[in-house]
Amino acid sequence: MSGGIWEWRALGVEGSGCGCGKANINPYRIAGGHDALENEYPWMLYLIVSLNFSRIYCGASLIAPSWAMTSAFCVDYDYNKLSIVYGMHKFADNNDNNTVEVDQVIVHPNNNADKLEYDVVLLHLKTPVPLSDEVLPVCLATTPPRLGTTAVVSGWGVFNEDGDIPAVLQEAPLKIKSNKRCQKAYDNIGFTVPDSVICAAKKDIDVCAGDNGGPMVIETSKNVWTQVGIVSFGFGCPNKDYLGVYSRVDSIFDWIVSIVNEFHRGSHSFITEVYAKATNLGFGLNGARK
Structure with missing residues (x-):
């Protein structure tokens, strides 16, 4: 101990x-999913x-x-x-x-x-x-993020379901979405979205196999980042019809x-x-x- x-x-x-x-990092550099800088996170x-x-x-x-x-x-x-x-x-x-x-x-x-x-x-x-x-x-969230907040997720997961592995750590921006919208999507497969999660998504950007357990963070003040989510699950990657689901840190x-x-x-x-x-x-x- x-x-x-x-x-x-x-x-x-x-x-x-x-x-x-x-x-x-320079937080304003992020514009889409791509290679992270070394030691960026x-x-x-x-x-x-x-x-x-x-x-x-x-x-x-x-x-x-x-x-x-x-x-x-x-x-x-x-x-x-x-x-x-x-x-x-x-x-x-x-x-x-x-x-x-x-x-x-x-x-x-x-x-x-x-x-x-x-x-x-x-x-x-x-x-x-x-x-x-x-x-x-990383700092830890004590309250849930606001809807529409930009969050960043990072990981070494595969690029897509075909299984290509990135050479270096990847980063991608997402938007926090409502659980109501998330539930509407997962109604199609009969899954109930639990209250202990938050959902996030952005067109053509998603987490995939190997990203599980990684952090989703938001910038809470100038270059200070707080973890609001833990990569949990999704349905396909990327799949425009289903949002990514993250365990709520708060x-x-x-x-x-x-x-x-x-x-x-x-x-x-x-x-x-x-x-x-x-x-x-x-x-x-x-x-x-x-």
């Missing part, structure tokens, strides 16, 4: 002083799910030095090992220097795989990720806080720190006091 003090100081929301959500993680004779991959987000967040779908396998890769840009460009094993998987208690509700897990990392300008946690924020707080019990409670949004916590990136 190393890094306990830093965990509750790093996990937070915009304005908490934790330094979360600072992207290495410092919270972006590559999740490796090692099976007996193969492995699968997903996206994930860094929310604190020892914690990652992803889709429950990604770990719904009889796996041998889970690992995350941080600071990665080129597909599968990982080595021991930027790979960390997962030692605990915590599934949301209300997860329902059949109804695709609360499709989220927290991953505790065996060793904390070393933070820098290129590797930082609906699980309290749960995240409670899990990390319980894990690091004995440290000063960070719940007060998160909600107080202290402006200066006085700690460096490695968790040592300045």
